[in-house]
Amino acid sequence: MNLLGFESCYSHSSVSTEEDFLIRKILMTHDPDGCQLDSRLLLRAIKNIIHCANPISKADSDPENEATSICDAEAIGLQDSLEYTIIKISHEVLSRCFEEGDIHTKTMFLFDMLGKFKWDAKLILVLAGFFTHYGVFQLIVQLQSHDPLAALVALLRQVPCSLSGFRAQFKAFTLLVKTIVEVTEVIIEFESLPLQQELLEFKTISVVKSKIYMASYWILRSSLACFSMIKGLRTTKQDQVKSNFTTTGVWTMFSLVYRLSALCSDLKAQMETCHQQIGTRLYEKLLNLFKQTDIDNQENLQMLIPFVDNFPLKDCLSNEKHSISELKNKVVIFLVSKPELLPIEKIFLLVQQTYDHPHQEKIGGSYVIIWVPISSSHAWSRTDYISFHFLSNSLPFWSLKQPWFLNSAVVNFIKQEWNFKEEAMMVVLDTNGMITNSNAIDMIWIWGAKAFPFSILREKELWELESWTLKLIINGIDPLLTKLIDEGKNLCIYGSDNMDWVRTFSAKIKEMKNTGLQLEVIYAGWRNPSEKLRKFLDIIEQEKLSTCLTFTKIFFFWHRLESMKSSVTRQENASGFDGILKEILGLLEDNNNADGWMLIGTGSLPGLVKLQGKKATECIDLFPVWAEKVGTLGLVGAIKSALEPPLSISPCNHYDILAYDEGLKKGTVFCSVCNRPMEKFVLYKCEASEQ
Structure with a gap:
């Protein structure tokens, strides 16, 4: 009334x-x-x-x-x-x-x-x-x-x-x-x-x-x-x-x-x-609202957002006040979390994958991220207020202006219907106010702004376009690595928490590179980096063993793999992505072994070589055997020819559909079934209906 x-x-x-x-x-x-x-x-x-x-x-x-x-x-x-x-x-x-x-x-x-x-x-x-x-x-x-x-x-x-x-x-x-x-x-x-x-x-x-x-x-x-x-x-x-x-x-x-x-x-x-x-x-009204399609998102947003005045939202960077009407015809992402949001490394990654993402220029203004902090207790504590006011004046997103005025029914709805368990989540509402993804945070960790409009359908579509490549693993974590991948360079990413193994591995790699082999070697540490890793990075730099990712980028690397695991597992037809999931799990599991691991690939080409411990050093020891094939089969093909001979003589008729990439023109793709070079065809797909 x-x-x-x-x-x-x-x-x-x-x-x-x-x-x-x-x-x-x-x-x-x-x-x-x-x-x-x-x-x-x-x-x-x-x-x-x-x-x-x-x-x-x-x-x-x-x-x-x-x-x-x-x-x-x-x-x-x-x-x-x-x-x-x-x-x-x-x-x-x-x-x-x-x-x-x-x-x-x-x-x-x-x-x-x-x-x-x-x-x-x-x-x-x-x-x-x-x-x-x-x-x-x-x-x-x-x-x-x-x-x-x-x-x-x-x-x-x-x-x-x-x-x-x-x-x-x-x-x-x-x-x-x-x-x-x-x-x-x-x-x-x-x-x-x-x-x-x-x-x-x-x-x-x-x-x-x-x-x-x-x-x-x-x-x-x-x-x-x-x-x-x-x-x-x-x-x-x-x-x-x-x-x-x-x-x-x-x-x-x-x-x-x-x-x-x-x-x-x-x-x-x-x-x-x-x-x-x-x-x-x-x-009751919230339950019914999200079961019916509206002409816009206004009614749903007005029920969710505490309407203390006509401007219940604020831009965290400019501190400008905003009304709910400004969200009309936009995809709205509710970033729901505790008032302290996330560890600082994850906050940096989230900003990098959204606000600083290269694709942001193409879709900027089409969506808005609104931070919705919810206290762990019924009443906000002094610590909650301090955390919120610090972060809400630092992030490049929007936020509720006064989140402590969230109606208890809305808080209960978020906890029960959206399944908020104090872990940060990103719920996506389309322009009609309907939920298209109950938690898009993993796909944003992986693809950033490229994942727009961040729906479950878009997530599945992105996975259908992916294959197990260095580009998928890195994807903008480090600009230099991304540049090397785009240029089709040979890369070796390795890691270990055993400094003796790191020294031995680096020495063998240097011997191999001294013969003229073009190979960039990057140390990526291990899962859940600790202060011990900082000491390792100092030693590797002082002894000039190899190039290293920074401590923060190493965190990004492993967190990204975890997000990929969660995202693939969540797909309805996960069996269609068994190959990628197997590789992700293998890399995460290898991290728990006492010895190190290495991952070798060329540019954006699929078919990486992953070895661990002694097998990695043995592969390098076999360099005289496979070195002569690098010119014809490429680095990955040469290594595979020495370590994984073809499984059969007759053609297996297996095929892979790969997204176009400049590096594919001059590279060789190997069959994931029989390990032999694959014949190249061209497929055209109309994307006129896509946003």
Whole structure:
């Protein structure tokens, strides 16, 4: 239900006749113009002022307050700046305190003045105005005893030298302020969920809104009492501190506390009912939404994303705010994780495979990655806030602006229906808002932006185009290696956690290269690299044994193989990719052996030679046997001819369909069944229907 629609057909069934008359008068002043105000952030600023300025009690420390800045508070649609609006309201309210007249009339004047604002904005602007005034007052009080400038300003403003005689007033004031903030927080909570309110029963909304109208009246009236108290401190003489007038003011504030406390209890009880209704109905609606096809993704996204204001998303790099409507006609990828996201190496790889990927220029703007951090506990901790704010200002993706406001029903939906188990995952929604891949993170590790539109069908299509080549294994991990592969160079990738084996292997390779054999040799370490690997890299570099991948790129190399294993295994017809899966598993398993391993290939040609331990060194020892065949069969073919003679004499009629690559023109492809050179044909495929 539209909120303005409710207010125009307001029902008085839940309030008394007197309250009904007052509410109708208040609603006559209410004419919002659509401007948006970050009420939560301003309330946080108010809490910080209370925490620093209150001479009697301190507000509890809030981890969100500590980890965020109020500098981001913004108002959209205001004719004047937010600062000017707050100061203007403060002066208007303060001037009313110096005028004659009853407090009810002054309160209704505030409603008239604030008519164009939403309910939460009315309250937060008056409170911001008061606490700006009160903060300056307390600053002067605290500094005047030892700062000459503050003492002179205190004299001009008639600020008392000491507040020790006003303990009763400040006790009542502190309690009233605490209650005002508590009630305002509940109202902001309700007003910040306009879409979810559509899931509530009309009777529930009627009761809650009626109480919000009454609470708004008493908050503004209480704010006037607070303004008047500060004004009174400046005009009350020391001998008047315990006068009947002052005592009456104290009891007035206590009576306001009593009334607001009752309203607060009622509102909280009603809000609990609201959360229960929203939670149940939202979960059911989400289940149904993802079972039907819509014309766009807007409704699905609005149900998932916490709609605190019109701009619930932000660009992490530019810090620009974005609306859900900007995601229309785009593929949306939800990167769901814990607030700390991923280990730093995986974050680098994710950025490299998306934002920095060469293919990104061709499809940039066609999809958006939105980071959705979910805390491991029900409430966000200080560590969660700090992790989120650091990463959300560093990543090249979008993120939820305030992920801690995710509805519990949405969190449960992500955990149960999307199977989120605290491991980072990437759920893909197409332009219609339908899920096309429940977890695309592996295919993004492997192919990056080339995997667009990141659907399960696209993942299968990519595997059908792949064969076991160096290009598949490396794929942009290291620009130099990629260049060598594109140029059709011979490469040997090897690894071991046995330095003696590394030295022996490197010495034999150097002897072989001294004969004129063109071969680039790269050390790739081992799976799950540790600090021991850093020492190995230092030794290999110092002794000039071979070229090495960096520690981070070695992590990428093995993580990529793990992702390939997961991705292939997940395919519906995995048997069609048994050859690639066998090679991936073999390479991962060889890593667990005590001896080293080597992988030799030429450019983008399929058919790599993989050997481990003694077999690798024996292959090099046989170099005089197969060296003479390198010119005709190529490096891989020559080695295979020596180690793996043809299995049969008659043709086996096996065929492989390979994606076109420049290196295939001059290379020789060997049959994976009989190990003999294969005859080359050309196949054309129309891709007009592909995106």
